[in-house]
Amino acid sequence: MMLPAALLLLGALTAVLAPRLLARADWTDHEPVLALWVWQCVVAAVLLCCALSMTLSAAVAWQAVRGHVFAPAPHAVVEAYTLGTTGPWPAATAVALACGGVWSAAMLVREVVRTRARRRQRRAELLVRAPLLPGEDPGSRLVVLEGERPDAWWLPGTTPRLVVTTAALRRLEGRRLDALVAHEEGHAQARHDWLLHCSAALAGGFPRVPVFAAFRDEMHRLVELAADDMASRRFGRLTTALALVELNEDRGVFGPGAVPHAHLPQRVHRLLAPRDRFTATRRLRLTAAAALVPVVPVLVAFVPGLRALG
Template identity: 80%
Template structure:
């Protein structure tokens, strides 16, 4: 039975060529939301190839597993998959892929636990830095923190909180503060924190797999572009760009030496020189094409059974 091997080959080809095609494309910076969707579909396709290959390999290697997988399938479907012709590699393949899936779940759980610990620590710091006033209820949505560093961030949780420092309030002029709030609300509404958790878990769990490292890096970049666009649509590109400059110029990000926030100048330049958006038909085509990436392994896996029934 060569189907598990074909699925693994498809997953490998997707992992190798999809990031290269996206890196060469000129539209992701113009349509970050579509690019986010396409990246998620690529990773889902790769993971789905591995999961389907593991399932079919286990069904071929162990009769008990095959009986459960094909419990309700007609005999012609079972015969179409030729489970009895699997070689000795089926059990090893299934075991290796199962270990990979378990390790991915462990890495994701670790990432979520660490994120929750960071949130608890930051909430405790907020309580110390901005204690509740008499009569003020817990679960406030906006927290003003006394600080000489201009900053603003959205703290996920229940309830989510927007934290703004007093230096940011003094430095941001006019609607710049509104643009910063809209930017952070964009992160919260789109649940970008979960995208960052999943991408970080895969990258940390499988550091030798380039597609997962590229997925993590692109998620960090694209979620910021998507939030910038949400803020600029409401308050203008110039206002959003000026707000970014005011919040980051003290960090030295606009100097010649690279910093951890080196992406900020590129974001400001993008806001000041906005690229033309893709036509709606083109965006729809790209969205549909991305959705096909995880559909192809499903069609490949179910193909023998569908042909047998047909």
């Protein structure tokens, strides 16, 4: 029963230490795509620790599970895992972790169902506010909506659409409008909606687990920075920054005491005062190091078997 407990301890340490280290890092705002990858690896490592601990605990508690998990393994490997341990703890641990896994899946399904319902409602509202004209293609990717407030958003789905209000078209011209479109297209190309769904499901299912709440908050922030970078690479940082300012200046987010959308001034400042990006070599090293984080629980789980075979 020591190995499942060690895996749970490893998952807890990862959940506590990794967000703190990332919060202290000064590079996440300037390398948002890399930061997104690191966060995904951290959360995957935590979930993998729980899954491996559940599997080994179930193998200790029930002979049927043990037979499936260790069917192809030599006798020495089976003995190395001390599967003969008795007591109520293995079964209780396996059941608790299995319930957590089922709850996580249920929260993800709930998030997807709610999101699809919201999309259907928004598409129905769009159809009312902007009905199709005779001969107009119903699968058009661009929808121009009559509105007094400058706004634009990407509506994901089987037929994704970019919705732009007439006020935004009047205010943004030329390359600034192109930068806005490129920003929204960046969200669609990177499938940021799925990152937001998964992070929201984990944070909603386990509201008292800080790593999942931090994961959700960082996903919302980093996907916007990543989309800003996609737009700035095509149309320039100044053009993208001006597009953000002109689109949001009437909402009071740049004045003193602006609490909502407080990240917008930071995004504009980041675009206007860029820092040097990492070199390709350093970016590759960090990517590889982050990919090793979920590998550690697997190595820990295989240590007794490898020792027995050695």
